[in-house]
Amino acid sequence: MYNRTMLFVSSNISSTQTGGGVCSMRNLELCEKILGLDNVEIYALNAFSFMGKSFFVKILSLLKAMFKLLMGYSNGSTWNTDKKIVQLIKEKGFDFVFIDSSLNGLLVKRIKTETTTQVICFFHNCEKNMVIGQWKTGSPLSILRLWAVIKNEKKTCKYADYIIALNKRDNNLIEKNYKRKVDLLLPISLKDTVKDKKIENRKIGSPKKGLFVGSYFFGNVDGLKMFIHNVLPHTDMQLTVVGKGMKKLNIDNSKVTIYDGVKSIASFYIDADFVIAPIVSGGGMKVKIAEAMMYGKKIVGTPEAFQGYEKIPCSYICETYSDFVETINSLSGFSYNTCVREYFLSDYETNTQVDSLKKIVL
Known part of the structure; x- marks a missing residue:
């Protein structure tokens, strides 16, 4: 293990039923494996969700989310949340902050202008192209996110010390959109959970x-x-x-x-x-x-x-x-x-x- 410390910031680590959540947990496990469990601290952002809310609470939550988007904040970031994270970094003197998304660019800028900590940002995809893809395939309201998405990804690319992406296509999109080359390609990987399971090897039948x-x-x-x-x-x-x-x-x-x-x-x-x-x-x-x-x-x-x-x-x-x-x-x-x-x-x-x-x- 190595005597370096990291703050791992993510809105995804509790969402293991989604591909993004699985990838976030992989990122966290890699950091813990390299630096040691005691040297990695987790800060969980609360991403926007409708789950388990009444109709009126959903409307209120939607209005709050829209206000945050107009202010440029996304993916669980707010002015107060970002302030708390920067204060935590100053207090504990982390060597690295791993931000598990391209959508927290305002936070990246704040960290880099107020501390000397190195920032690593992980692009799960090029979010700008994802939003446009959602809009084109029948989700018109998704376009409301586009301004905040572009703003945050631009700042991520401008201020982050290191940028990580999953594949060459995302690297090309990031370079095309934001004129920044990715520092590391880190393809998806999974912890092997099958090694102790017995898998029956049977012939493919009908049906x-x-x-x-x-x-x-x-x-x-x-x-x-x-x-x-x-x-x-x-x-x-x-x-x-x-x-x-x-x-x-x-x-x-x-x-x-x-x-x-x-x-x-x-x-x-x-x-x-x-x-x-x-x-x-x-x-x-x-x-x-x-x-x-x-x-x-x-x-x-x-x-x-x-x-x-x-x-x-x-x-x-x-x-x-x-x-x-x-x-x-x-x-x-x-x-x-x-x-x-x-x-x-x-x-x-x-x-x-x-x-x-x-x-x-x-």
Whole structure:
């Protein structure tokens, strides 16, 4: 371990049912592994949420959120919150602050103008392009965030000592939008949670068991609906959908079973013959791809789903509905594939990323 200290600032570390939350926990685990548990302190930001609120409280929360956006604050930041964080940095003299988002640029500026602490910022994706993508795919209110998003990402790029992104595409978008090159590419990785589980290696039968894992997010929802409407009727498969909020799909189809907000997805991966990823938009990297590799599963997905990944054994890139139909109908062999899991262990298990992050924090 090393005698350096870090404040880890994130709004995502309690959201482990989303890809972003999983990635945030990976970031935290890497920092703790390099610096030691006692040398990393967590500051959890409270991101905007409607969950568990009455109608009137929701309206009040929305008005407050809109006011914060007009002031340029986003992702849990406020003037008072940022002040508290800077005061904490001054009191404890952290060597680094790891800000787990590109959306806290006002905080980054404040830290760099009031302290000498080095700031590391992690781009989960290029948020500007994500917001525009949401707007173009039928979420018009998302455009209300755009001004605050651009303002914060600009300041992140201007003031942060180090910027980390997941893949080359995000690096190119960041450079194009904000004229700043990324300092480190740190692909998604996962802690291996399968090593102690027994996975039955059975032949793929009839009907085939397909699995989709993902939360109710525009990139997931649009692609999944198109898959169910245009691909599923022409295949010999049953589809299981697992993800936070996915009951809102309201799909009445005998070939589809939906599980919303489960505590553990392990049994679903183990039971599946293969994983589908018909994702049509988004950014960053898709955590569900790494998860599927961890369980040794064949993966059938769009080019977007595989963004940031090198060629994965037993994976199939499908650009059209007919590609999906032909690929799924031709799948054979076994539900567990050793070559896929070995590839995960060699390239996408979290321990493989330690040396990369050490280049910045040591």
